Amino acid sequence: xxxxxxxxxxxxxxxxxxxxxxxxxxxxxxxxxxxxxxxxxxxxxxxxxxxxxxxxxxxxxxxxxxxxxxxxxxxxxxxxxxxxxxxxxxxxxxxxxxxxxxxxxxxxxxxxxxxxxxxxxxxxxxxxx
Numbered sequence: 830x831x832x833x834x835x836x837x838x839x840x841x842x843x844x845x846x847x848x849x850x851x852x853x854x855x856x857x858x859x860x861x862x863x864x865x866x867x868x869x870x871x872x873x874x875x876x877x878x879x880x881x882x883x884x885x886x887x888x889x890x891x892x893x894x895x896x897x898x899x900x901x902x903x904x905x906x907x908x909x910x911x912x913x914x915x916x917x918x919x920x921x922x923x924x925x926x927x928x929x930x931x932x933x934x935x936x937x938x939x940x941x942x943x944x945x946x947x948x949x950x951x952x953x954x955x956x957x958x
Contacts (some may be wrong), residue, residue, distance in 0.1 A: 859916060866912050883908055 831940045839845065867884075886904025893899060 858919075859912070862915050862919075863912050866908055866915065870911065871908060 865871045871883050875883055875886055883904040886907070887900040889898050891899045
């Protein structure tokens with residue numbers, strides 16, 4: 830089997846295509862959540878905390894040779910952590926809902942005993958009488 834045909838067979842499997850669609854939707858969802866956090870959640874939160882703009886929160890740890898400050902931007906990190914928490918919570922709730930929709934499998938009925946066992950039980954019952 831040639832490498833190209835082997836790759837085509839791999840790429841056309843249902844799980845790979847489903848996974849690709851999931852990654853694309855996940856990336857788009859991540860952008861939506863990032864915009865939501867940056868533009869909707871953080872401004873009111875910053876106002877509630879005495880007008881703090883989280884994007885501007887940083888520690889100056891030094892300067893470059895050109896005199897530019899070197900900053901640790903922990904505010905942007907906090908926004909990213911909040912993005913992650915929202916995405917993780919939404920995924921948790923989606924998986925929980927999907928699992929509720931799945932019908933639990935009914936327990937399989939026990940198979941009837943083999944004919945020889947049935948005959949042995951009948952013989953046992955006759956001997957008891």
